Amino acid sequence: MKKVISLLIIGLLFTGCSNDKKPEVTPVTTPEPTIEPTPVPLDHDTYDSLYVIANKTHPLSEDFEPTDLVVPDVLATRDGLELRQEAATALETMFEAAKADDITLRFGSGYRSYSTQQRLFNNYVAKDGEESANRYSARPGESEHQTGWAVDISDGSMNNWLKNSFKNTPEGQWLAENSYLYGFVLRYPEGKEDITGYIYEPWHFRYIGIDEALKIKESGLTLEEFYGYMN
Ligand SMILES: [Zn+2]
Numbered sequence: 001m002k003k004v005i006s007l008l009i010i011g012l013l014f015t016g017c018s019n020d021k022k023p024e025v026t027p028v029t030t031p032e033p034t035i036e037p038t039p040v041p042l043d044h045d046t047y048d049s050l051y052v053i054a055n056k057t058h059p060l061s062e063d064f065e066p067t068d069l070v071v072p073d074v075l076a077t078r079d080g081l082e083l084r085q086e087a088a089t090a091l092e093t094m095f096e097a098a099k100a101d102d103i104t105l106r107f108g109s110g111y112r113s114y115s116t117q118q119r120l121f122n123n124y125v126a127k128d129g130e131e132s133a134n135r136y137s138a139r140p141g142e143s144e145h146q147t148g149w150a151v152d153i154s155d156g157s158m159n160n161w162l163k164n165s166f167k168n169t170p171e172g173q174w175l176a177e178n179s180y181l182y183g184f185v186l187r188y189p190e191g192k193e194d195i196t197g198y199i200y201e202p203w204h205f206r207y208i209g210i211d212e213a214l215k216i217k218e219s220g221l222t223l224e225e226f227y228g229y230m231n
Helices: 001-019 083-101 114-127 132-135 164-168 170-182 212-218
Strands: 107-110 150-155 184-185 204-207
Touching: 083 170, 083 184, 083 204, 107 170, 114 132, 114 212, 132 212, 150 170, 170 184, 170 212, 184 212
Parallel strands: none
Antiparallel strands: 107 150, 150 204, 184 204
């Protein structure tokens, strides 16, 4: 019996040492798995979203009104013009930057309620007829101004207010070149009427945040094209 136990112990000892006799295995280095962040799709459908797209095929509801409207502290054509908080702050920064370049901008139009837009549109229809009015103005719900993210900007003198000639002014050119640095994109570019539904408006800018504005500016596309948000 003792002999058996001794053999067992010897056997166990050898078993315990058996690893030393195995040939060395070079460890295979497996690359760290790269975890790609799942991109969160931007929300273009919620009226309250920074990325909402409001146009003639995607109107806003009659009762939508942003809850964080404020009056930006900038030179304006009249008192009380409002924008959503984030856009208002960005506008202030942009106007200051323009000033540093000897460019005086003037805030001419911001948030417009559904009912205000209705009144405006009716006035334009009375003046120019519905077909014509629809090219340069918006039916209620179809105006980006109701989102609280859109601004109409003029030069300080207002000489080119809502005129095509604004694009040739130092102010219009400064905006076309620099607005995206502050999160604003030229919303209705020249030659894109079929896509945006609106004539070229060198004065109308849409706040969409600096990151997106940079990408959109680089792409040379409209919001509808850039986000594949057609019809
Ligand atoms: Zn506008």
